[in-house]
Each structure stands twice: as structure tokens, then as C-alpha cells.
Amino acid sequence: MCRWRLYHRHAFLRLSIKYFDIESHYDTLTVHFGQNYNHRAMIVYHWSGTNIDNRHLFITNDNVYLVFTTDRTLNATGFSLNYEFIEKG
Numbered sequence: 085m086c087r088w089r090l091y092h093r094h095a096f097l098r099l100s101i102k103y104f105d106i107e108s109h110y111d112t113l114t115v116h117f118g119q120n121y122n123h124r125a126m127i128v129y130h131w132s133g134t135n136i137d138n139r140h141l142f143i144t145n146d147n148v149y150l151v152f153t154t155d156r157t158l159n160a161t162g163f164s165l166n167y168e169f170i171e172k173g
């Protein structure tokens with residue numbers, strides 16, 4: 085499991101997924117909103133496989149966690165994403 089916390093007070097987050105190919109149903113990338121990972125408020129996006137619904141996200145929450153989980157049985161090419169913080173106001 086890999087976790088990344090993306091936080092910038094009073095900012096929006098722009099997330100762009102460039103490439104996405106992970107093992108369907110067994111490897112997942114999940115986007116959470118919340119103050120900390122253990123008490124996350126909500127799961128916003130949950131992806132697996134190669135088909136994802138939205139490659140360009142504009143997230144209005146300033147506390148975001150990205151969590152990648154894998155069972156490590158099959159290897160796919162993975163994923164690539166960029167993020168950018170945009171100051172509110």
C-alpha cells in the first residue's frame with residue numbers, strides 16, 4: 085500500500101491522470117477527502133483496471149489522500165498523474 089497526502093490550505097487541487105493500467109479488481113487507486121487517512125470523510129473516486137471515468141479532476145477539498153493498493157500478483161504498466169494546487173480567491 086502506498087499513501088500520498090496532498091494538502092495546501094485554502095487551495096483547490098487539479099489532478100490529471102496521464103496514463104492508467106493496473107490489475108483489474110485486485111489493484112486500486114482511491115481518492116479520499118478528510119483530515120487524516122484513518123478518519124477519512126469520504127471516498128470520492130475508486131479506480132481499477134484500465135478504464136477510468138474522468139482523467140481530469142478539479143477537487144475543491146484541501147485535504148486529499150491518494151491510496152494505491154496492490155496484491156502484487158500480476159504486474160501491469162501502472163499509472164502516471166500530475167497534480168497542481170490553485171490558490172482560492
